[in-house]
Amino acid sequence: MKTEKISELTINRLSVYLRCLNELADAGEQTVSSKTLAGRFNLNSAQIRKDLAYFGEFGVRGVGYYVEDLRVQLIKILGLVTEHRAVVVGAGNMGYALANYSGFKPRSFLIIGIFDSDPAKIGRVVRDGLRVMSVEYLKDFIREEGIDIAILTVPASAAEEVFALVTSAGVRAVLNFAPIQLHAPEGAKVRTVDLSISLESLSYFLANPSVELATE
Amino acid sequence: MKTEKISELTINRLSVYLRCLNELADAGEQTVSSKTLAGRFNLNSAQIRKDLAYFGEFGVRGVGYYVEDLRVQLIKILGLVTEHRAVVVGAGNMGYALANYSGFKPRSFLIIGIFDSDPAKIGRVVRDGLRVMSVEYLKDFIREEGIDIAILTVPASAAEEVFALVTSAGVRAVLNFAPIQLHAPEGAKVRTVDLSISLESLSYFLANPSVELATE
DNA sequence: AATTGTGAATTCCTTCACAGCC
DNA sequence: GGCTGTGAAGGAATTCACAATT
Structure with missing residues (x-):
């Protein structure tokens, strides 16, 4: 190697x-x-x-x-022999969907916590054995449960703050759905899934059918 | 230009x-x-x-x-002056989340239909004015409603078939969440959002901290 | 005969550096 | 003086093409 x-x-x-x-x-x-x-x-x-x-x-x-x-x-x-333990932060529709997403390899990726700051959401059952917790407990949870991946589905305005929180708690890998560029500290890695960009690139294609976009 | x-x-x-x-x-x-x-x-x-x-x-x-x-x-x-009319195909958690996703520019992207093949899901109200319809009506709906974007949240096994259906009905832009490479016909454009790939690349990073990945 | 592994060639993308303009 | 627009240079990713191997 x-x-x-x-x-x-x-x-x-x-x-x-x-x-x-x-x-x-x-x-x-x-x-x-x-x-x-x-x-x-x-x-x-x-x-x-x-x-x-x-x-x-x-x-x-x-x-x-x-x-x-x-x-x-x-x-x-790809490091898929070791199990990864993830939390979802942001219990909106997208957070719910990801917490229940069946496409993740269950042997490799476990979503074992979901957090929100909205008191109205805290306590809600997302699925068997998984209910929304307050972000107040996020930092301790990450440490105690050995979380190594955080999935952010919070609004863009909150993303930077939540990102700082999870990385300070030791998370080094973040899957970010907020439409914002997060500034990763040394040793941490962010992957952003930006749905608006995806849709807008489709929009461009529709508006400029003559222009050939590179196929993916 | x-x-x-x-x-x-x-x-x-x-x-x-x-x-x-x-x-x-x-x-x-x-x-x-x-x-x-x-x-x-x-x-x-x-x-x-x-x-x-x-x-x-x-x-x-x-x-x-x-x-x-x-x-x-x-x-x-980017072609955002003209309104784009989209359907979601696949009324699972992800489909629900996308149908309600607030991050899309409401002036530019309207999700006006959601479809599924599961009879148990048909008729369910996703949000005000939007309830799950049978894929049986998808083709006609696309034509009658002038749909130009399809968002696929169906299982990988169904994706190719649904993709053929929507493109044959005239849709030229597809946002695909199924973990599969769709083969786009001439004149159509697919953007795939593959969450497993995203997570696995994070896993690689966690497993190989020494190796520096290009920052995004 | 088939297919890998890999230098060389090519294509694509990014950055430099500066002339041209406000 | 500051900043754009862009040709040229540099770097990165992909593809070619073939020697090496089973």
Whole structure:
């Protein structure tokens, strides 16, 4: 494993590969070539080989990659062997939805707390064993429960403050849904999901149909 | 306005600039320089000037950009003058949340229908004037109501089929939350929001703290 | 024969640096 | 003097193309 700087784009693609490998494993496939894999997405096969080569030599020349092998490797690389414990901050519609989102790997990501500052929301049951707590207890909760990921679904106006709170409590990874650029301190990582930007880029596309946007 | 190919990255940044200009306008600022603007994000001022220069010469040398002017220009460029009419397909938690999401510009994006295939969900009131309809009526609804954006919150297994349905009905812009790569036909545009990828990239970061990921 | 791993070439994106203008 | 607009330079990501390997 090289100690090179690895692009976030590469990491995102590893997730995509892993998902695909899971499907291939379910389908009983033993091996897969970078070419076959590339065919599933709009990718060049060299891209896939390069991405994987950052982390080791996982393939076999003339054969391809052993599905199960590579799957296990990617799980390791992405840090999905260890369980991550997450909280949702902001118990609005989006917070509820994420607390109940079934798409997260339950082995890897557990949402074990949801917080809000609105007294009217505190105590509400989001699902079995999960009810809204006051942000007052957020800091202690993070420490006591070993939370390592915070998902922010608070309004933009509150995001910076909540972000400072969770990072000061030791959280180093934040998934931010507030439409604001958070300034991550050294050692912390923010991923922002900005739905307005997504919709507005679609709007641009609709308004400028002649212009070809790069496909994703 | 040049007929050059414009990167999606540029378009995304235009959204960011617009948001910032709205704030500046609210704060009563008359002008802003690319340098000031750049300071708000982690951007180079030349980047901002280049992004804007694709669409015209909006600045004044020695002065900067007139906030209100540029704001209006960006609204035009992003196609936000015309109202977009959207449907949500998939009335799960995420669908509900998006149908009620307050972060979308209400002048530009209207969610006027929500659909599901589950009979148990059909008829449920999502909010005032919006109740879940059967996907059976989706195609007709899109045509009759002039829907131009579809937001998919269906399971991955159903996404391709629903996608084919909405595009065949004339929708050319899709915001996809299903964890699957949709194959967009010529003339249609998909933006996928993949929450698992986001979380897994955070997991990678947590598992490899030494490795520096490019900041976003 | 097939497919990987990887230098070289290419394309795309960002930043520099400065002429031109207010 | 300050700031834009932009050609040129630099850097990053992708793709090509092929030697190495099974």
